[in-house]
Amino acid sequence: xxxxxxxxxxxxxxxxxxLQASEIPQFQLNLSRIVDFxxxxxxxxxxxxxxxxxPLPGLAQRLRPDEVTERDExxxxxxxxxxxxxxxxxxxxxxx
Amino acid sequence: xxxxxxxxQLAAGxxxxxxxxxxxxxxxxxxxxxxxxxxxxxxxxxxxxxxxxAEAADRALAAGRGGALAGVPIGHKxxxxxxxxxxxxxxxxxxxxxxxxxxxVVARLKAAGAVVLGKLNMDEFAMxxxxxxxxxxxxxxxWNTELVPGGSSGGSAAAVAARLLPAATATDTGGSxxxxxxxxxxxxxxxxxxxxxxYGMIAFASSLDQGGVLAASAEDAARMxxxxxGFDPRDSTSxxxxxxxxxxxxxxxxxxxxxxxVKEFLDKxxxxxxxxxxxxALAVFERLGASLRExxxxxxxxxxxxxxxxxxxxxxxxxxxxxxxRFGHRCADARDLEDLYxxxxxxxxxxxxxxxxxxxxxxxxAGYYDAYYLKAQRVRRLIAGDFERAFGEVDLLMGPxxxxxxxxxxxxxxxxxxxxxxxxxxxxxxLAGVPAMSVPCGFAAGLPVGxxxxxxxxxxxxxxxxxxxxxxxxxxxxxLPERFA
Numbered sequence: 001x002x003x004x005x006x007x008x009x010x011x012x013x014x015x016x017x018x019l020q021a022s023e024i025p026q027f028q029l030n031l032s033r034i035v036d037f038x039x040x041x042x043x044x045x046x047x048x049x050x051x052x053x054x055p056l057p058g059l060a061q062r063l064r065p066d067e068v069t070e071r072d073e074x075x076x077x078x079x080x081x082x083x084x085x086x087x088x089x090x091x092x093x094x095x096x
Numbered sequence: 097x098x099x100x101x102x103x104x105q106l107a108a109g110x111x112x113x114x115x116x117x118x119x120x121x122x123x124x125x126x127x128x129x130x131x132x133x134x135x136x137x138x139x140x141x142x143x144x145x146x147x148x149x150a151e152a153a154d155r156a157l158a159a160g161r162g163g164a165l166a167g168v169p170i171g172h173k174x175x176x177x178x179x180x181x182x183x184x185x186x187x188x189x190x191x192x193x194x195x196x197x198x199x200x201v202v203a204r205l206k207a208a209g210a211v212v213l214g215k216l217n218m219d220e221f222a223m224x225x226x227x228x229x230x231x232x233x234x235x236x237x238x239w240n241t242e243l244v245p246g247g248s249s250g251g252s253a254a255a256v257a258a259r260l261l262p263a264a265t266a267t268d269t270g271g272s273x274x275x276x277x278x279x280x281x282x283x284x285x286x287x288x289x290x291x292x293x294x295y296g297m298i299a300f301a302s303s304l305d306q307g308g309v310l311a312a313s314a315e316d317a318a319r320m321x322x323x324x325x326g327f328d329p330r331d332s333t334s335x336x337x338x339x340x341x342x343x344x345x346x347x348x349x350x351x352x353x354x355x356x357x358v359k360e361f362l363d364k365x366x367x368x369x370x371x372x373x374x375x376x377a378l379a380v381f382e383r384l385g386a387s388l389r390e391x392x393x394x395x396x397x398x399x400x401x402x403x404x405x406x407x408x409x410x411x412x413x414x415x416x417x418x419x420x421x422r423f424g425h426r427c428a429d430a431r432d433l434e435d436l437y438x439x440x441x442x443x444x445x446x447x448x449x450x451x452x453x454x455x456x457x458x459x460x461x462a463g464y465y466d467a468y469y470l471k472a473q474r475v476r477r478l479i480a481g482d483f484e485r486a487f488g489e490v491d492l493l494m495g496p497x498x499x500x501x502x503x504x505x506x507x508x509x510x511x512x513x514x515x516x517x518x519x520x521x522x523x524x525x526x527l528a529g530v531p532a533m534s535v536p537c538g539f540a541a542g543l544p545v546g547x548x549x550x551x552x553x554x555x556x557x558x559x560x561x562x563x564x565x566x567x568x569x570x571x572x573x574x575x576l577p578e579r580f581a
Contacts, residue, residue, distance in 0.1 A: 008454075011454045011457050011458050011461070012454060014457045014461060015412060015441075015450075015453045015454050015456075015457040016416075016419075016434070016437040016438050016441055017438060017441050017442050017445075017450055017453065017454070018435075018438035018439050018441075018442040019442065019450075020442075023447075026447075027450070027451065027454065030451055030511075030512050031451065031454060031455065031458070033511065033512065033513055034404065034451070034455050034512060034513065035455075035458070037400075037401055037404065037513050037516075038401045038404050038405050038455075038459070038468060038472070039401075040398065040401045041398060041401050041402060041405065041468070041471050041472055041475055042467075042471070044395070044398050044471070044474075044475050044478065046471065046474035046475060046478065049474040049477050049478060050474070050477065051470050051473030051474050051476075051477065052473050052474070052476045052477035052480060053303065053473060054303060054333075055289040055290075055303055055304070055480070055526075055527070055528060055529025056288075056289055056290055056335065056529050056553065057480070057484075059290075059335070061332060061333075062332055062336070064329065064332075073196065076196045077196055077422075077423075079194070079196070080192075080193055080194060080196070080422070080423035080424075081421070081422055081423060082420065082421070082423075082424075082425075082426035083426070089421050089422055091421055091433055091436060092430045092431065092432050092433055092435070092436055093432070094432075094433055
């Protein structure tokens with residue numbers, strides 16, 4: 001199934017990726033190939049088969065006690081932030 | 097020729113004080129430096145820190161202390177977070193990211209006394225089978241530098257193959273330990289899902305990712321894995337089960353072990369020379385008393401398409417965290433928040449990562465979720481069921497690790513599907529969560545070939561024992577590329 005340019009642009013928008021106009025034809029071609037390839041799954045008979053989300057059978061997801069175990073290390077973590085002021089992450093203005 | 101010693105020999109030499117950690121670290125650092133222009137196996141070399149750690153290890157050893165790996169030099173795939181050291185995941189997105197904490201694997205190996213020489217090159221965010229998607233340039237294969245080392249753990253594999261290190265950590269989401277192990281002529285193990293903590297491993301596909309080892313032999317891999325494996329409360333999918341001593345009983349006889357040759361792995365894509373090597377290896381196992389039969393896993397041909405739904409879907413969710421706000425690359429002069437997200441991500445990620453994020457976004461989007469994502473998860477259960485049935489009949493499954501030996505740089509970059517099909521024999525083990533190894537089993541036109549050994553959940557010990565027994569009979573794992581011998 002060939003994806004249209006508009007479909008590729010929409011997927012890129014949903015994924016929050018700003019593709020260059022010149023890159024789009026290549027992504028259109030490759031993604032169409034990938035969609036065809038994964039389309040092979042259609043021919044599998046999966047009637048009555050339940051989806052498998054976890055690779056280990058019969059294991060329930062473990063819960064931990066609701067206790068605070070982490071220390072406040074925001075200064076350490078914010079050393080990797082592109083822009084910080086007064087302990088806050090800075091972003092472009094969101095509310096006019 | 098200290099680099100020719102195995103990790104097991106080096107650890108014994110250190111403990112017996114025949115060699116110091118500082119001597120070892122200096123020798124391997126010199127090899128790393130000399131190899132870097134040809135192989136590009138490292139993204140960061142932490143020489144100063146390594147020498148300080150080596151001095152501390154030597155003091156501990158002199159005092160009769162020190163863990164099982166005291167003073168042994170190793171390296172980490174640059175996907176494991178290392179406190180205070182740049183951790184890039186092979187991406188421009190994390191080019192300047194200095195991890196504030198250690199991954200559990202890193203902490204455990206540190207506690208065992210291992211000395212880290214640096215961070216190893218890899219495909220960007222572990223997405224690739226040739227190490228060509230790294231932002232820091234491709235790694236080259238030590239057997240022939242015109243060829244790829246495999247991926248995504250290409251730096252780890254090339255470094256061990258060229259004996260720049262006796263062993264390295266690696267991760268495997270669809271074959272990223274086993275395929276480079278095969279291409280570089282070394283031993284690699286991907287443990288059972290949940291056996292090794294994923295805490296501090298930068299996430300790609302959380303239901304498939306598993307940390308493991310690349311080493312020169314099964315014995316060395318066992319020695320590393322023994323320190324790495326085990327329950328970690330900080331990884332909610334870590335399995336709370338005791339870890340056997342993988343070294344205990346190594347070399348036990350193989351008499352009575354039932355081996356299944358996976359029929360679907362002998363497909364038309366398999367290079368005849370690789371098939372010859374695998375069949376010769378199986379004959380060795382038979383001579384050692386194992387029985388051999390062909391076993392069919394009929395859903396295996398669907399494993400690659402199922403993987404390329406599940407893995408990109410999880411990738412698109414996991415990589416949503418890179419927003420240019422809290423850490424990672426940020427574009428200049430963002431107009432608004434959406435522009436900040438979009439341009440930071442587009443500048444920070446390479447083409448293959450973008451393809452996978454977009455594939456994942458597509459299969460999870462409204463109207464396609466059932467047709468692709470749920471369908472792939474149903475197929476995943478069929479594949480897991482195939483393994484479960486097979487392990488009712490046999491103890492181990494074997495076959496080739498890859499359809500061919502290493503290919504040329506650039507040979508498969510034009511079409512993503514051609515690249516994806518490279519992992520056709522390895523992906524099913526990740527979907528089923530079972531442990532699997534690759535062991536050197538011969539040469540095709542002068543290039544190493546890997547034998548894949550797959551076991552049921554938590555049978556790492558069985559895999560390592562079989563591989564070690566095979567390595568006592570053969571010397572493929574001791575062959576070194578001429579240039580690095």
